[in-house]
Amino acid sequence: MTKYLLSLLLLALVFPLRAQETPAPDTAKTEAKEEKKKSPFKDYDKVITKDAVTTEGLFKTHLVGEKYYFEVPFSRLDRDMLLVSRIAKIPANLGGGYVNAGSKTNEQLVHWSRMNNAIHLKSISYSNVADAELPIFLSVQDNNYAPLIMAFKIEAFNPDSTAAVIEVSELFTTDVPAISGLSNQVRTTYKVRNLDKARSFISRMASYPENVEVRHDMTFVATEPPSNSRTGTISLQMAQSLYLLPETPMQPRLHDPRVGWFTIRQIDYGSEALKADQKTYLRRWRLEPKDPAAYARGELVEPVKPIVYYLDPATPEKFRPYFRQGIEDWQEAFKAAGFKNAIIAKDAPTPEEDPDWSPEDARFSTVRYVASETRNAVGPSVSDPRSGEIIESDIIWYHNHLRSYRNRYLLETGAANPSARTLNTPDEEIGEMMRRVISHEIGHALGLPHNMKASYAYPVDSLRSASFTQKWGLATTIMDYTRYNYVAQPGDTGVRWVRMLGPYDIYAINWGYRVIPDASSPAAEKATLNAWVREKNGDPVYLFGGTNSFDPSSQTESVGDDPIKASTYALANLKIVAPNLAKWTATAGEDYSDLEELYRELLGVWSRFAGHVTTNVGGVYEKLKTTDEAGYTYTPTDRAEQKKSVAFLNQHFFTTPEWLLQDEVTRNIGPSGVVTEIRSLQERQLNNLLRMDRLTRLIEQEALYGRTVAYPLTEMLGDVRRGIWSELTPGKDIDAFRRNLQRSHVMRLAQLLKEDAAKRTDVSAAVRAELLNIQAAANAATARYGSGMVRNHLRDIVALVQETLEVE
Template sequence: MKHISKILCLLLLGLTTVSYGQKKSKKNAAPPVQQTQAAKPEKKSPFKKYSDIVTSDAVTDEGLFKVHSVGEKFYYEIPFDLLNTDMLLVSRISKIAAGLGGGYMNAGSKTNEQVIRWSRVNNDIHLRSISFTNVANDSLPIQLSVSANNYDPILAAFSIEAFNQDSTAVLIEISDLFLSDNPALSGLSENMRREYKVRNLDRKRSFISRMASFPENIEVRHDMTYNATDPPSNSRTGTISMEMSQSMYLLPEVPMQPRLYDQRVGWFTIRQIDYGSEALKSDVKTYIRRWRLEPKDPEAYARGELVEPVKPIVYYLDPATPAKWRPYFRQGIEDWQQAFEAAGFKNAIIAKDAPTKEEDPDWSPEDARYSTVRYVASTTRNAVGPSVSDPRSGEIIESDIIWYHNHLRSYRNRYMLETGAANPSARTLDTPEEEIGEMMRRVISHEVGHALGLPHNMKASYSYPTDSLRSATFTQKWGLAATIMDYTRYNYVAQPGDEGVRWVRMLGPYDEYAINWGYRYIPNANSAEDEKAILNSWIREKAGDPVYLFGGGNSYDPSSQTESVGDDPVKASRYGLANLKIVAPNLAKWTAKPGENYADLAELYGELIGVWTRFAGHVVTNVGGVYEELKTTDQPGVIYTPISKASQMDAMKFLVEDVFTTPDWLLQKEILDNIEPSGAVEGIGSMQSRLLASLLRKDRLDRMIENEAMNGSEAYTLTAMLSDLRKGLWSEVSSSRNIDAFRRNLQRAHVERLAELMKQDERNRSDISAAVRAELKSIQSLAKTGSSRYAPCIIQYHLRDIDALIESMLSAE
């Protein structure tokens, strides 16, 4: 049996071998794989081949990253050596829906800026928004806690699609970042979304229109279309569309050495909380925002020679700027060269025309490498000077100054109203081109000042004696204020006959001082702290000179007011009022054009009332006012000093006689009969009521109470002020004189404001309640006895109504 079995096995083996041999011959197959152990399948890679994505159809642009567009998909090719590198992402609206933002947004408006980093986590690339608000040196142990307690948010995550050919970069599809409604990149704020009732982003109507890579930045343009119930324009469409610009800019590997801020010299700032400081607290470090200017020739600079900077500040003029205004825009930019020369630099700031499409087809005003002056076709009457800065150091990276077309109208109107009495060339709607150009030049200079890091300095106008502004020699040399950064637009002090005076503002000595303080290169200082002593010494050198003081403007300091001129607000407003009394009766003639309607006259008349309100407001600030002079502990004197009693009383006299008395000079019949059927009583009444409410602000009265408590008889007291006001506003009653409609409105406003003060004071009752109650009773007594002196008429009815109104107020308390 064993023998038979062996024979059968051999036969079967032979059959099998023959069969396999026939199969191989028939199929021409390879030798058989051993079947003794099953082969393991290869693990599939999660990544695609680079060539399968970046095909021959791809459009590639090389720069900071390679960017690829393949059909409707867009890719970033991010080099590994740029992972975890600081970049600045700036979001702007490059094309805007009409009316979006209420007129104060435009093509070019910045909506966000943030430092970002790309990082790899396993098979993903993360995009984080990085904050430098809380910091500590990397070498310190506390940095571990700072990092743990300030975890940076992830804006987006992307799967790695592939690696490039030499595995030095990763490929990610970037489309979703720009086609999803990411708030960090959006042009719509939360307030806008609520106002316009935005429901959602419509992905089907959103797309990427451009993606370009440059050596230091990547520029993306993408359209975003939102469904909205109440859009700002084209309401029937239910749609808001805008084109966004995203500029991703590589920040310097080594941040600029920051410069510590000093409140005595005005600068825009960045703020960091340094947990690694030796101070026994988390130490707030505030640094100024400024461009990085370093001398090309440090040795020549050290010898005191003027030296060009390694990288000057360059502004390009928008191609949309009308040709006739371009010379003035260039002058406005390059006027700052003189200030930079005070800091040791020549040709530090330069104006250029933007290149043509033929010269540079890729040039774009939204490109983060270029700083521009944009000319915006808009009815908005304004100009702004924003900038983008590195939050690590305060270094300004770029800026875009914006001039709104209709701002021309503002300056033409104010020129007529504020200087027309003494300046014949201002008495027309067709202001000479050269003079409009000079105004535009100075506006651009002002906005460039902001872009250089300088905020408003409202104390600069107070540094010049008021009467000096009537002098041609003084104003032509020194201008109207110590800096262009004040809001001293025009010389409204100069009177008819003051020949040769300067009418329009210009740069002044404070501008050179501030630029030197912020931009002078200090070669031997290796840290911000090393610079502090010399920066302080520069301030101490100018101590006591009002030309070099800084004040950002507030509600209590009459030496730091917006739109004010000269060091005596009461005297300046008297001069201004005298000029307006000449302008008012001539306004109809100066604005008349044959065949035209009265729209310009109506506009100018409304602005005339506004100008007078500002003049009066400057005087109001003197009452209960306090001078503020910023100091450090090593300087003599105090920071806060109450206004003298005499000055406050003079201000009050002016208000009673020239503000709260009916301004008959404003009631020009030729104007009013041509611009409106009624409204003069309401318009004048509104102006007077606003000024009265400002005079009777609780914080002002609180300061007067404190001044009396600290200085006794040297103070202008609250009760004295209220008494002077009452005697002025109700002077007609005791002598039975006519009380006109304007005065009756003001008297009602007086009673209502006093009652409002009692309500504001009821939670923490102070002397205000006692003084106001006494005033209301005195007015009630005047009204009660005075009404009997008048025959039945509106005046008697008015006084009886005042009596009843006060009675109800006091009874209800």
Template sequence: MKKILLFSLAATFLSAQSISAQKKKKSKKGKTEQVAPAQKTKKGDIKNYSQVVTKDAITDEGLFKAHKVDKKFLYEIPFDKLDKDMLWVTRIAQIPTGLGGGYMNAGSKTNEQMVHWVRFQDKILLKVKSYNNIADSTKAISASVRVNNYEPTLFAFDIEAFSTDSTSVVIDVTNLFSTDVPAISGLSSRLRKTYKVKRLDPQRSFINSVKSFPENIEVKQDFTYSASEPSTLRSTESISLQMNQSMILLPEQPMQPRIFDPRVGFFTVSQFDFGSDELKADEKTYIRRWRLEPKDPAAYARGELVEPVKPIVYYLDPGTPENLKEYIKQGIEDWQKPFETAGFKNAIIARDAPTPEEDPEFSPEDIRYSMIRYVASTTRNAVGPSVSDPRSGEIIESDIIWYHNHLRSYRNRYLLETGAANPSARTLKTEPKEIGDMMRMVIAHEVGHALGFPHNMAASYAYPVDSLRNGEFTQKNGIAASIMDYARYNYIAQPGDKGIRFIRQMGPYDHYVTNWGYRYLTANSPEAEVATLNKWVLEKANDPIYKFGKQSSSFDPQSQTEGLGDDPVKASTYGVKNLKYVAKNLSSWTSDQTNNYDDLEELYGELLSVYSRYTGHVVTNIGGVFENLKTPEQKGSVYTPLSKAKQKESMQWLQDNVFSTQSWLVDNNILQNIDYAGYPENLRKVQARHLGSLLNADRIGRLLDAETTSKTYYSALEMLTDLRKGIWKEAYTGRNADIYRRNIQRTYIERMEALLTAENGRRSSFDVATSDVSSLVRGELKTLRSKLKLAKNGNVNTITRYHYEDAIAKIDQALDPK
């Protein structure tokens, strides 16, 4: 499935702009398309073929013949393609700035659905087909599944004509692709409401191109909507975007699925099997993976490395800068070693795209070709999407998208996170080979997604923190157990550490998960594989380098985005120590070299973000619960609260390294050269973010849970008491509060008031209204108010006294809003 046209290939397929200028089109075999002879009209409005597909028609051969006649677009559907399973994927090809609030970009998928074309009398229906609910067709219940899951009709078409040999039917698809059909639109109901979309403007909307390939048809639409509040250029009151519709023929025989195990990380597809012997509709979840089968099954069974029947091949966008091609290819083929662990050699291959002279029929939009797209965009990102068969999880194709400006993000992070211990990172002009190595690892990471692997956030927790200061260890093992973690750089290593690897690399988990998902098994059903797959998991179950941790976890200290090492407190201590060194030298590495402050401003903002990430890792410890997925045959509990000692240590770390004034972050040599105001606010925003995270109802709820599961626990009361005494330390010690402390203290009262007045809706884990939260908060505010009444009369300066009086008034208001 192809979404974004990056190639500068000759225009060999029809487009709305060029197609009308042609009179005839040569077929892909080089023969001129002949106009079909006339036939008699058989019934109603059905016309002769020659009346519909006229001599002026421009035709593209492929899955269906796609004709353009004047302003009409026609599909000629072979009868043997009716009732065939097809996947319809809707993606944004081009998008206006800011649409979706930064969470959408060119290439974003907006819908994916299975469809099939059905004849009903003199109409052809495009029906949406679901594989969510299934049953074996030989079982009686399959009839009930069918009638209780009636397929919606996406669009209905009159039959315009039959082919001269009566093997296909012609329909007009112009209205399908030129009107606002919600199921294939790029604007969800939420976006329409946000931007106050009124309607699709037909005068500014048109079909850009229709291209037919052997296994897919690609349609590009240019849509303009009237909208009162568009995301950009508001005076236009318009939203324009280009959509790409991909219709893909699925394999006649689905691949044998492999049953998902949550202890191993894979993207999945799910179905409910009503024909199961279970006393319910049995949910079956399968992993998403490419179909790899050995060319020589006997040799494979003997343990020899064997090439697959059909290897995974990625082609490089011809627009890729020459100096980066080597690293992109290496990133793709880094997965060859894990596939060798699974018994396959040359399972994944990188190639340059053929030139038009080498292969005039090659197109990046042809589903048969997977691409590494290089996008000339200021977006700082890379993505690795794929298209899979919802019946089996088989990955059909993928396009990995690299946005040009993404390397700047990596250069900046390299400087900020490793600059203290890594002299080569202390520059804006990073060595090309180091930039190439970074890109290689990002490509390997995105290829991993395209192979079916989600992020494994536990991989960075697998190694002891101090091992990342050991050159020999890091060179051999990298900085995390998997390339699929967000462990980009070694921010643990300290100045003077020798031989350190600073950039991530493939790890042992990548070999393990590839073998688990891709090793070819001769079992005759998915269920017959389960015993072998479970055995492989149990063999590795007690080794942290083979643990999978979900990215979605907000409570597990083992599974944190951007973390390193098995102790967040220790790791963040090293990280902050390095950041202090970088902050001290940031001007000399940037503005002193460029004679302007642009890079200094950019990097200072990103330094605050890095510091905030290190802080967040420690915050997760408080109320932290380890999640170790296991089956009943394995010993121990799945969920275990973090020890009281480690939680108290974390609270003290936050008081010392976050909530106390961090003067190193408010260096006037930086701030007074990049902004005219708002200096205290830079620090307050970071502090407020993490204070709010601590004073989160779910976190307090987990601390309350610990009272029922542990004899020694860090209670919610103890956490709130420690927090109060730390945030208001000046009131307890008789000292003056500086502006930074006054800011965080006011923020504390705001957050506590928010907890006190929280709505009585359910949170994810407990009911706030009936919990101890309000009583704990009320008690803490009353205790604080009493302390402040004493402190304001102590030996403090005027601004501190005013601040305490104001705080007392705010607490009174919070406790008694009336």
């Protein structure tokens, strides 16, 4: 054995070079190669090649060939982000014309998180919350498990392994409900079958410091599309905006329904209340004083970060001053809250000044001027669902909205305002209207909803006063739909025609934005906020009321505190406009299309004025209160006012509107259609007057307050019948307009019987009695009319009532 070992040693010494030529295998390198073969991840440069088109910001985005990638930093995982879905381009008539380009279809808080070799996109809800330190926090998490929107395979890691590369093409080219532009209702309406992936694609993707923007076109196969029916498709472009939310949420402010505000809601399971406590917070910008000490002393100070709106470079030069004014009009309101220069208008920088500036960058809020036939303007904003902090906002002005305001200006003020009697409204007057529309939309973007009670604070006759209207405007807030002064009569010189900001705006901005220095929580602010409301208690100037169907003091498009008086003045003005409409809209060498458009809108204005009066019937005034305030929240409209309202409708709306039947109009806009259109409008208001909820309120008011205080249902129905069928007793001629209305009356009563069939309330009893009264009166009057259409009409009415009662 010893000899054998010595021999081996000698061989090693003699042949050392041979041993170097055949080295032992490198185990580490072999293992690395084998590991690389097993790895599910590719090399970064194999995925993101040198041909990639890259943008840098919140995430890096890459376009490689036809594939789109996100490079998700691990530092961004599980961070709160907001994903907002909007329709960027829309087919004609989608949603019946009530959906516009820019309409938001979804807004959700999301998290990007890693699960093994994949990145998950989850929709996170802050609707149900609890303090993380409380035991119930665990239950809130377990009972609000976040749904997964999509999972993405990790393709590679960036060179320093701080980010994962995922392909996101599928998220935007497949039918993902969470970001789709078509709701289930829309899909049903147009019989949408599926998304055609071959005709769906990403058109743009870009990253900015605080957001990522994606535009993607989607084509759906539909049996009954809203337009271009031969194509059998609905195509739209979606805009997806992903925002990084602040790491530390802003301190929320509790909502008070007595001050109008857009809000967010959360259910707080950690509350001491003996229930799941709903907390409602304001949606508002984060305004903090640069100099807190000076602010606390009551001095005006600038905010750390002012609200800045940039004007779209596409805005016509002549309208830019009005847009700037519309934005900066709110500076006065913010001064009441202790801030100067709180909101500023700026021109967008030119490409030479800032080549990286983009209106899609979430750091910049803009007023966009959109070349579109849409007649609208909108003031949306994006807010943090954790706190209500508004992150950014884009006001949209659609070009054709100019047409809406020109037309309304002519129709509603032309009788007393000579400069409105033209299709070429002077630039300074159109500019003033645009300014006020922008102010209104900015108000929405600041957090303020419509306040339809604001116009009711001013007496109707005060709107005929130059000194009053020039100082106080037409309503207490720009947030009401009090667009024009349609009350002022010919000879009322110097009055204000167009709305403006008012005292309620200043009050609301102070209430929502003033910093309360010593309050370190929403609960700590509550006493001060309540005291500010109580200071104004009882003053109609500072009341808030949204649109509803029952309150005569909260109506859209109305002015003044008396709907009957305001509509009486308004009709007097329309009776001046109607015979002059052909002259005021005539343009040499042009056809009558403008006249037709204005006439159709004139009919709509006439109907709207009637609707303001209709709301008095079965009306209930709503005045929001807290339990420590005296008085009642709901008060029924006075009986005499209700009865007077029905008389007004019978006199001014349910009669034949001969003043609307101008030969210069009806014989130039078409061979037929006016009779049908007037029937439609009269029928709409009659159906509104005889709406089931209104009739039910009349029954309840009589039950609670008695016949001497309330306007009984039977009395109201009888008053309507006597007005609509007034020709029968003296045997007067019944023209085509009245015959149409009478048929509509019987058909509406028949419909009410159907609606009430299951419950069989007092409505059925009262309606049946009315049908029998009509049948008897029509039957008795038939003989007085001899032969002809009126006799045929009455016989038809008798038969129609009989059929209704037999079926019922």
